[in-house]
Amino acid sequence: MNIKLQKSTLHQKSTIAVTGSKSESNRLLLLQALYANISIKNISNSDDATLMQKALKSSDAIKDIHHAGTAMRFLTAYYATQNGEEITLTGSSRMQERPIKILVKALRQLGANIQYTKNDGFPPLQIKGRKLRGSNVSLAANVSSQYISALLLIAPTLENGLTLTLDGKITSIPYINMTLSLLNDLGVQTNFEGNTIKVARFEATKEAKAFTVESDWSSASYFYSLIALSEIGTTTELSSYKQNSLQGDSCLAEIYQEFGVETTFSNHTITLIKKQQPSTSSIKLDLKNAPDIAQTIAVTAFGLQLSCEMIGLHTLKIKETDRLVALKTELEKLGASVDITEESLYLHEATQIHENITIATYKDHRMAMAFAPLALRVPLEIEKADVVSKSYPDFWKDLEKIGVEMK
């Protein structure tokens, strides 16, 4: 399904309820499988969270988690600890190209029985669950924080807890802190100092533990972009958010000030208003702590005809697609000039934005959602638009609600 976006003007005021964070949801679903006293509210309706629930519920020997990175990594650790269970964990063709060796090696060091069924270092995995006896492991921390979160989530169930030593520069740290915060909320003792994380063993209790998932900040990024590209005074209200978020992408509130967007918090709602024109003609950011908003920011800067330099993007090559190449290709179709390296992107100030371009989405939800706000500048078409369901199934409905016209 392709969607044609007409050149649109946003409603002066709108209200959107954004689905729950997929990162928080998939952590809590895993913890719920380990600790039965947990209940979860405002769970994400994303494919990734639905696939996670399905995999955990089904008794099938083959679990297919499609494109869901967190489900792949978290379930690898989970099934490795499930004594007596034998499963094959697989995913989409792209998932079979996304590396998992660092996690598998760490789990094997703890005693896990995991085999690669196709290519060494990549899913599918055959996992024979058993009691893991190890309690100390070191692993590379510069490729994906999801390997670390996966180990942390099973850590309190291990006989002696777990001590992790992180080698190299730590990437996507807020996601590690999110995992530790949720463990703390459950009652687990943790300590993160320098490059060492310690998690104590934690026994299940009978006391009910209710968690409410905050709405997804990465999904909010597309509304930040829309407001940044709209006329002064345009406002949208998004729910349900917290001022002290566990999600690193909440740095959007600060970043988008430079694009002229002001954020106010009240009663679990954030109000975004386009206050002024951008305060600068060139944006410079290090996104090693918030990789998922890189595409949104690049497109906002392009739409506002600003130059933009982003570093800390070394993880983008192993996500749903090689996002650096995908961004360069699609922005240049629209008239931009973009330089990329292995870990950075430089967008030159645009002098034009071509109309009626069809944006390819590379099976990447964020390519579709990041480019959609350009409809406030030019008519454009988004290819295979249903790809958004990976994280935000209601995206196109909500886009219409805010005033974007489409067919």
Ligand SMILES: O=C(O)C1=C[C@@H](OP(=O)(O)O)[C@@H](O)[C@H](O)C1
């Ligand atoms: O732990 C998580 O929930 C996530 C961690 C990040 O991945 P990396 O740590 O691989 O950068 C992020 O990109 C992903 O969307 C979700």
Ligand SMILES: C=C(OP(=O)(O)O)C(=O)O
């Ligand atoms: C990278 C992402 O997800 P995952 O790694 O969990 O597939 C994302 O949602 O942008």
